[in-house]
Amino acid sequence: MSDLTQQHALERLNFTGDTSVADRTSACKNFLQLETSRLKMRHDSGAPGTETAAELAHAVDVMLVQLFECALGTWERANGKLPSSVSLIALGGYGRAELSPLSDIDLMFLFPAKTRASLVQPLQEHLTQEILYPLWDCGLKVGHSTRTLDEVFSEARTEIQSKTALLESRLLAGSASLYETFATSYRSFYTRENPAQYLTERLEDQANRRQKYGGTVFLQEPDIKNGVGGLRDYQNTIWIARVKLDIDDIDELVTQKYIRPNELKAFQRAYQFLLRVRAELHFQSKRPTDLLDLEAQPRIALGLGYTAPELLRRVELFMRDYYRAAQTIYRTSKIVENRLALNLEAPPDAKFSFADIIRSRRYEKVRRIDGFLLRSNELSAGSSRVFAEDPDRMIRVFRHAQRLDATLHFDLQSLIRDNGSLITGDVIRSPDANVSFKAILQEAGSVHPTLSKMHELGVLGRFIPEFDGLTCLVQHEYYHRYTADIHTLNTIRELDDILSSDDPSTQKYRAALRETPEPELLYLILLLHDIGKAKGIRHHAESGVEIATPLLTRLEIDESKRDIVTFIIRNHLVMARFSQKRDVDDPATAEAFAETISEPDLLRYLYVHTYCDARGTASDLWNSYKDTLHQQLYRSTLEYLVHGDAIAARHRKRLQMIRHELIARQVPGVSEDEISAHFNLLPDRYFLNTDQAEILLHLHMVNQLLKTIAATESIGSLRPVVEWRNDLNRSLTVVHIVTWDRAGLFFKLAGAFNVAGLSILSSKVASRGDHIAIDTFYVTEPGGGPVESDKVRQIFDDTLEAALLHDKDLLPEIVAHAEQAASARRYTRDNGRAEMVHATFPPRVDIYHELSMERTIVEVQAPDQIGLLFRVARTISEHQFDITFARIGTERHMAIDTFYIVDVSEGPISDPQRLQNLQDALKLIVTPRAPAHAS
Template identity: 55%
Template sequence: MAERLLKHADHRLPLGDLSTKARRLAACKRFHKLETEMIAMRHRAGESGLTIVRALSAVIDILLTRLFDFAIERYAAEHPGEAPQVNLVAIGGYGRGELSPQSDLDAMFLFPSRGRGRDKFKPMEEILTDEILYILWDMGLTVGHSFRTIDEAFEQARQDIQVKTSLLEARHVAGPPSLFATFEQANQNFIQRDNPKAYIEARLQDQAARRAKHSDTVFLQEPDIKNGVGGLRDYQNILWMARVKLGIRRVEDLHALNYLTAAELKELTRGYEFLLRVRNDLHFNSRRATDLLSLDVQPRLAHRLGYDQRQVIERVEAFMRDYYSHARAIYRITRILEHRLALAPAENDKPRVTFREVLRSRRRDKVKRLDGFLIRGRQLSFEEESVFQEDPVRLIRVFRHCQQLNLRLDFELEALIRSSLPRLTRRIVRSSEANKSFRSILQTSGSVFPTLSSMHECGVLGKFVPEWDKLTCLVQHEFYHRYTADVHTLNTIRELDLVFTSSEPLYVKYREILHETSIPNLLYLILLLHDIGKARGIDNHCQAGVTIARPILRRLEISPAHQEKILFLIKNHLEMARFWQRYDLDDPRSTEAFAELVEDPEKLRLLAVHTFCDSRGTAASLWNSYKDTLHTSLFRNTLAHFESGPPGPGGDAAQLEMIKNDLLSRKIPGVSEEEVLAHFNLLPERYFIHTGNEEIILHLQMVNRLLKSINQADTVGSLRPVIDWVDDLNRSITAVDIVTWDRAGLFYRLAGAFSVAGLNILSARIISRADHIAIDTFYVVEPGRGIVQSQKAREAFEANVEQALVANKDLYPEILKQAKKLQDSLLRPSGTPLQESFPATVHVYHELSLKRNIVEIQACDQIGLLYLLSKTIYDHGFDITFARINTERGVAIDTFYIESTQPEDESEETARLLELREALTRIISPDTAQAVHY
C-alpha cells in the first residue's frame, strides 16, 4: 500500500512544480479526496476497521511529508545558511496511526532544545504555518497543532496530563530522524521518572469521571463509540497506562506478561476492531465528526454493515446486540486490566515481575478462609484454582457468600468464575443444593440487585437460568425503552431493593403496600422473569413468558401456590399501567373491570409494586407525580372495591346527598341555591362522586360567570369561554378548567389552541350539563418545565381559544407554522423514535366491560397531531367524552372514549367506526403522514 501511495503522490502532488499556493491547495484537495474515496470503497467491501484507520493515517503522512518538504525548501530559499532542525510529529490518535474519516488531526512541530534562543525558530514557524497549517485548514481538516522544543514539550506535559498522554503516542512523520531519536530517549526517561503512580491514579480518575458522565453503563440507547462506557477510549486508556507502568506499546505485550489471557486478548482486539469499523462507517456517511450512535443513524448504519434482516427493527436489534456485546467485553476486560496495572510495579522498579508473581505475593497476606475462598478486607478471592472443580455448586454459593458478608469478588476470582462456567452443567443447574442457594439470594430483601448484577456480569446468571440468557444484549424497540432486556430487568430489581430500604416517601409508600402481602420478597423472582418472553419477540411476550417461566419455577422448586401468583403477574404485568394510561378512572366500571382482572387484594398489591418497579426500571424519569397519582388512584379504588364491594342500592345516592348538603351549607358567594340544585340535576352522578367539593364550587362559579355574560354581552360575546388556571405543584401540572357552551368539535378546537400556545396535554376530562354547558378540564404542562409558568403561553391559549370559538377561526395554519419551525430547527430531540422502525397503531373497538367505544392510538408525536386526530373523530360524526393523552420520548399514546352524534343501528355505527380507523391510520402512517400534514 505504501508504494502505491507514493506513486500516487508523485503523480498528484508535484508541489515543487506548482508555482502558486492556490494550485498546491487544489492538488492537495484532489489527492486527499481521491485517496479517501478509494479507502471508503475498501471499507464498503468489508475491510477491517484497523486497516482503514491506518490507511487514512498513511494518506495524511504522505500529504504532510510533501507539504513539509516544500516548506523546508522554501525556508532554505528565503533564509540562506543553516536551517534549524525541525520534526513534524504525529500525536494523539494520529500518532497511533488510527485516523477515522472525520477525526481531528493532532501534530507537533518539534525543535531541539539549545540554550535560550527560542526566537530563532520564528521564521521557520511562520513558513510551516503558511505552507502546511493554512493548507490543511483550507482543505476543511480539523487540525490541532503546537510548536515546541523538546524541553518545552516535557515542561507542558508535567503541567497537563492530556499533553503527557498525547506524547506517549508521538510518531515521527517528517524531518531529521536523529532529532526524533533524541526526543524519544528523553520521552522514555521522562515517562519512567515523572511519577508513574500518580499518572495511573489520574488516568483511573479520568476513566471513572468519563464513565459516570455516560451513566456507568454500556447500554445507553444512543451510545458514544469513542467516549462511552466500553468505547474506544477504554481500550486506549489501557495502552497509555501500560506504556507508563510497563514501558510497552502493544496490547499483545500485556498477554506476553500474563496481564491478559489469550481469550481476553482475542475478545479485546475483536471488540476494538468492531468499534473502529462502526466509527469509520459513521464518519464516512456523516458531514461532521460524530461518535454518537443516534437512533436515526442506527437503521442505515446496520444495513451498510451487512445486517440484512428483512425488518428494519430486526436489523437494528441484531446490530446493536453485537455492539453491546463487544462494548461490554471491552468494559469488562479493561476494568480487569486497570486493576492489574494499578497493582503492578513500575517498569523501573527492579526486579521486573509478571502479574502472576504479584498475585501470589498478595495471597500470602493474612486472610480468613470460607468454603475454599479467601476473605481479605471487603474482597473475596480463591484459595486454589481448583475451587470450582472440587465443587461446581460453589459457582452459585460464592455469590451468596458475597451477599451475606457484604463482600465483592476480586478481579481474579471473577476471571476464574468465567473460565469455570462450563462446570455449570445441566446436573448442577437442576440440583436442589444450587437452587436452594439461588432462592436464598432472591429472598434477601434489599440486597438482591448487586448480587444478581455480579452474577450476570460473570456469566453465571445466564448459565444457571439459560432461558434468561436470551435477554442478554437484546434490544427492544418499544416506545419507552429501546435498550437491552437484561439491563432493564436488573434495573427493576434495583428499584425493588430501594422499595425495601429507601427512606424516600415515594418508596416508603410502596414498601407499605408490599408488606401487606404474604411473601413480599416473592416479587424479586417475578421481576426476574417478567420479561423473559421477549426472547421470542415483543408481541405477546407476556403469554410467552408464562410458557417459558413454568418449567423454570418447577426447576427452582417453587411451591404450586406461589407458582400460580408468579405466572399471573408475568401474564398481566402490563395491565395496571394499561388501565390507568387509557381508561377513565372516575368511571366505576373501570374499577370493576380491573378488579375482575386481578381477582384478589394480594395480586393487586404485588401488581401495584411490580408496575412501579417496572416503570422506574425502564427510566426513573418516566415515572412522575402525575403517573403516580393515576397509579395510586387505580390501586386505592380497586382495593376499596375488594374491601367493601360495589356500592349497594342507594349507596351513591347517599353520598350524593351529603355532597349536595355540604355545598348548600357553604353559601357560595354569587351562586344561588337554585344554581347549585340545577347543577346537581343537570350532571350525571359520577361527576360529583369523582370531583372534589372545591372543584365543584369552582365549576359552579364559572358556570355562573358564563350565564351572566349572556345578559351583559351581545350574542357573539356570549360565546366566549370562561377559563381558570390552577397549578398543582405536587403533581407538577397545571389544570385548565374551561366552561363554555357545548358545540360540535369543541375538543379539537381546544386542543388546537393548546398546540399553538406550545403546551402539552397530559389528559382531559370532558363533561356536559343537560343544558349544553360544557365543563372541560385539561391537565397540561409546559415542555421541560412542568407547571405552566409562562404568562405568554397562557395568554396565547386564551386568545386562540376565543378566535376558534367566537370567530370560528381554523387554527391549523398556525399549528403548521409551529411544526415548520421545529422541522427547520437543527435541534432534533435526542431519543425521538424513527418512523421507519416505530410501529404506529390505531385500535377502534367497543369495550363490553365499560360499555364504551374506544379509540387507542400509538404514533410518533408531532405538533398538531392531537388536533388532527380529534378533528378527524369529529368529522366522522363522533363526540369525544373522555381523553387520556400521554407523550413519552417523542411517542404519543392517546385514548379517547367516543359517542356517536347521530342515532343509528349497530351495523351502521360499526361501519363508521371502521371508516374512522382507516382515516386515523392515514394520519399516523409514515407513508401518508407527510401528505396529510403538509
C-alpha cells in the first residue's frame, strides 16, 4: 500500500495518552480528507477501481489501528489490565479490503468464548466512545457489533447475511491469536455446516434481488451494486464458491474448471470497471448512492474520460461500456451458479471436477436429435464439433429447444457463444436457417424465451445483423426504462402473455388478433418495429422500413405479409399519438385515424402492437386510463372502417334517440323546453361524445345555474356548479363544472386543481349558445387514483371561487403548494437531470391546423415545471383563444400536453401571425429558467 498513507498517518495520527477525543477526531478528519483527495487525484488519472478501493480501505485501516491502540492505552492507564483479550475485525466489503468513497464500514469487536457480558461491558463502552465516535464525527457510516466467539457461530447458523459477512474478515488490531482461532474455526464451520443449504439460500437471494432490481442488466438507470450484473453478482460468486469449494482465490474456479481463463479475465476486468464507475459516482455524490440515474450519467461519463463533444453521445458510449461489463458479470456469475447448483448434493470434501459430473450423467436416458442430446428436458451437444459440422445448427438448436420445451445445458451455451463466428453470410442467407428462425416466430406464446436466449448468447444479432445495432443502445427518450434491444424483447414477451394466458385484461387483444389472418405475424413486426433506432431516434419508423425491407426479402416473407409488416413499422407510433393526444370522444378523431389505417386487419395489428410496445417500454407507462382511451379509439375507428358511409346516418339516428329518450324520461325539475334548448344550444358532437348519464347530469346542473341566475343581481358573482364523480374502473375522478362562460375560464379551473394538489389527465369543454360553459375534467390524486378527500375538494371550491369571483392570481399559490408538497426532493436536486432531459427531449411547441379534423391544435412537450399548465393555459387565453379540449400528461418529469383551441369569437383562425405569436410566447414559458422550478 501507499507509503504516502503511512507518512500522512505518522504526521497526523500520532496520538498519545494526552491527546483529547476532540483532537483525535479533528486529526482523523484531516487525515481522511487528505487521503480521499489524494485517491481522487489518482482515480482521475485512471487508477483501476480495485486499487482505489484497496487504498481507501487501507487509509481507514491505519486510522482505526491508531484509534484502537490509543483506546487500549487510555483504558490501561485508567483501569489497569484488560479484562479480556479483544480483536477488532473488518467484515463484509471492508473485510475484503474494498471501500468506495461512501461505502459502509462494518466492524466487529470479538471476545473469547464464554466471556461474561458484565465483565467486558465497560471495555466495550470505552472502545465505542474512543473509536466509533470519532469515525461517526468524520461522517463515516460505521456499523458495528460486539460478539463472543460462540455468539458468532450461533448467529451465523441462523442468519445468512451474518454468515456471508463473516466470510470476508480481516484482523485490524488486537489479539491475533483470538482472530486466528476464529478464522480457523469459521472456515471449518462454513465448509462443513450444511454448505448445500447455504448455496440454495444464496441462489434464492440472488434471484429475488435480481428481480427486485429490474430483472435485466439493461435498465436505463441501473444500480451498480445490487442491479443485475452489478458488483453484488461478482461478490456472490466468490461467496458461494468459497463455501462450496473451500477456495480462497477466485482464480481457483479456473483450476477446478468451473470457468475458463478467458472468462475469468473478462469477469475481473468487468468488476474493475464497475468499481471505477462506483468510485466516480461516490466522489461526485454528497450522499451514499449506487443508482446510475439520468442526472448522474453525463457527469460520470465525463469524469471517467468520455469526452465526446455531444452529451448524448458521451452518455451512450459510457453506458454501452457499462452494459457490456454488467452483462459479462451476470453471464459469468450464472455459469458458476448453474455449475455449483448441479454439484449441490456433492459432499464438501469431494475432489472431482465438473467434467466428472458430466461423465456421471452418461447413464441417464438420452435421446439423439440432430447432433444434440436430450436428457431430462435439457439439450446438450453430441460433440464439440456439432456446429462446425453444420453451422445452420446455430439457429436450429434454438428451434429444437423451443419445440421440445427444453433448456440448453450451460456447456452447450458456452459452445454456442464460442462458435458465434460460424454465423457467416452463408448461414444468414441459408434457406434452412431462415425456415428455423421463422418457425421460432410462429410458436405462439413461447417466442420470448427463445429469442431472449439467442440474444443472450450473441446469436440473434449475428443472424439478424440489422438487430445488432440495437444491442446495448441507450434510448434517449424520457419514458424508456430499457435499452432498445431489451425493450424489443419485452414487447415480444407481452405478446406471448396475450396469446398464452387467459387473463381477462388481455382478452380483448387476443380476440382482435384472432380475427387477423395470421396472429403470429405480429412477432416479426415487434422484432423489427424499432430496428431503425440503430440510425437514430428521429424518424426511426421511416428508416426502420428501409432496413426491414431487404431483411424481409432475405427471410422470404410473402409480399402481402411484407406490406403488412412495413406498414405497421412505418405507423407504429401513430395510434398512441392519436389516443394520447387527441379527443377520442370526437368522431372526427376516429375518422381521421381511419383514413391513415384504411383496413380493419391493419388496425387490429396496430391495436395490439401499440399495447405491447407501451407495456414493453416501462411497467408504469400503461394504465387503466390510457387503456380506456386506446380501446375507445380502436372501437370507433373499427366502426368507421367497417361501416364507412353509414356512420353519418348512425350518428343522426343516435341524436334523435337521445333527444327522444330524455324528453320521454320527464327529467324531474327540468322542463321539455329546457331539454330542447340544451339540444339547440350545443353542437351535435357534444351529444355524440357524452353518454346519457352525463347529459342528464349536465341538464340538472344547468337548471341549477339558471335558477341561481334568476335569483342574483350580478352574473359576475355567480358561483359555479360543481359535481365530483369517482370512476373506479378508470381509477380517476370526473369533475363536472357548469358556470357562466368568461375569458380565461380554463386556466383558472386548471389553476384551482393545481392548488388543490390534483393531477389533470384531460378535459373537454362544451359552450352553449347562451354563454353557459360545461367543463369536464378528469383528475387523480398526485400518485394516481380517485379523489377521496373532502378537504381537497373544498380547497378546489374555495380556490376556484377566489379566481372566478375575485380575479385572484393563482400562480403564487400554485408554486407555494408544489414546494410544500412532496416535490421538496424533486425540485431541490441539482440540475443534472434537467440537463440530461433537456438534451434528450428539448422543449417543443407545435401549433397547426389538423385539416382532416378541422381543428387547430397546440402541442407542448417540455420538462415539467411548477405551474406550467397554468401558465400555458393563461398565455393561450391572453392571446384571445379559448381551449375546447385538453389532454394533460406527465411522464417521468416530462409534460406532454395537447390543446384544441378556437378564436374567442368562435370564428375561424385565419391570421397565421396570431398563431406564430402564440407559439413564440409559449416557447418562452416551456423553457426551464431555473433549476428550482424544473423537474
